[in-house]
Amino acid sequence: MSGTSPKQIxxxxxxxxxxxxxxxxxxxxxxxxxxxxxxGAYKFKEIVVKLCDGFTHVTxxxxxxxxxxxxxxxxTELTYLLNSLRYDNSRLxxxxxxxxxxxxxxxxxxxxxxxxxxxxxxLLDALKGFLTxxxxxxxxxxxxxNGAAVGLGTxxxxxxxxxxxxxxxxxxxxxxxxxxxxxxxxxxxxxxLLGSALAGEMFTAGRRLTAAEACQHxxxxxxxxxxxxxQQVIPRVKQMAAxxxxxxxxxxxxxxxxxxxxxAEVLQQECACLRTHWSAAAFLxxxxxxVKKNHVKNDLF
Numbered sequence: 001m002s003g004t005s006p007k008q009i010x011x012x013x014x015x016x017x018x019x020x021x022x023x024x025x026x027x028x029x030x031x032x033x034x035x036x037x038x039x040g041a042y043k044f045k046e047i048v049v050k051l052c053d054g055f056t057h058v059t060x061x062x063x064x065x066x067x068x069x070x071x072x073x074x075x076t077e078l079t080y081l082l083n084s085l086r087y088d089n090s091r092l093x094x095x096x097x098x099x100x101x102x103x104x105x106x107x108x109x110x111x112x113x114x115x116x117x118x119x120x121x122x123l124l125d126a127l128k129g130f131l132t133x134x135x136x137x138x139x140x141x142x143x144x145x146n147g148a149a150v151g152l153g154t155x156x157x158x159x160x161x162x163x164x165x166x167x168x169x170x171x172x173x174x175x176x177x178x179x180x181x182x183x184x185x186x187x188x189x190x191x192x193l194l195g196s197a198l199a200g201e202m203f204t205a206g207r208r209l210t211a212a213e214a215c216q217h218x219x220x221x222x223x224x225x226x227x228x229x230x231q232q233v234i235p236r237v238k239q240m241a242a243x244x245x246x247x248x249x250x251x252x253x254x255x256x257x258x259x260x261x262x263x264a265e266v267l268q269q270e271c272a273c274l275r276t277h278w279s280a281a282a283f284l285x286x287x288x289x290x291v292k293k294n295h296v297k298n299d300l301f
Contacts, residue, residue, distance in 0.1 A: 054241030069107035075126035105151025108287035120278035155184035179286035
């Protein structure tokens with residue numbers, strides 16, 4: 001993020017994020033032990049996890065009606081994964097998705113099909129847990145966006161470290177259509193990246209960005225042909241994973257730690273607003289209209 005001068009970054013802000021050489025071996029031993037404890041302890045239903053050479057690859061493959069939409073189960077699995085990866089030997093995390101859509105955002109069917117009085121609380125608890133873990137995650141998170149990134153699918157990208165995209169990717173945050181406010185700290189991060197005018201147009205007018213536009217504005221680092229997105233991304237991830245874990249984690253700590261307190265405050269404020277909107281009767285009407293529009297057009301994205 002912009003707005004933080006070098007004088008504002010002080011070493012006492014980085015107590016646990018900076019890794020010193022003397023503790024590398026001890027942490028490595030702890031991570032191997034923890035990895036053995038975690039392996040096989042949790043069965044993922046909504047994501048596919050693959051341990052690669054030097055990095056972990058997680059693929060969104062949710063069972064939601066909307067393609068790769070997110071509900072409390074998906075968020076819980078992602079939170080568990082992030083927490084466990086803190087203690088293994090992988091240096092990076094790569095996130096991608098199956099099918100033609102990267103992520104459809106929060107699943108409105110979760111509210112429409114259950115209509116539980118505590119639905120908003122359940123989703124908020126899961127969302128806040130995932131985002132807190134993502135904000136504090138010590139390793140680089142690399143994202144390969146294969147198609148539409150809607151709502152949360154776009155909002156989380158500034159919280160990640162490198163974003164690659166297919167030339168068919170489209171980025172949108174149609175919050176007013178759903179009758180809700182921004183999520184995933186997007187009310188802060190998106191204006192910082194795109195400027196307040198474009199961010200406002202995305203939030204309130206449903207503006208969509210093409211992959212080229214997203215790259216031009218800094219949301220995406222590189223755009224590749226859709227047909228060989230992963231063939232371009234995987235070698236780059238392997239090359240980065242060959243670097244020193246100490247250097248990788250220290251670099252991320254220097255870049256990200258000064259903003260974590262502010263992001264935590266923004267997250268708290270956004271969740272309070274979302275609780276109000278998700279609990280309102282009008283939200284269910286908006287969600288129903290949104291789902292119907294998706295069904296009629298079959299590819300809203």
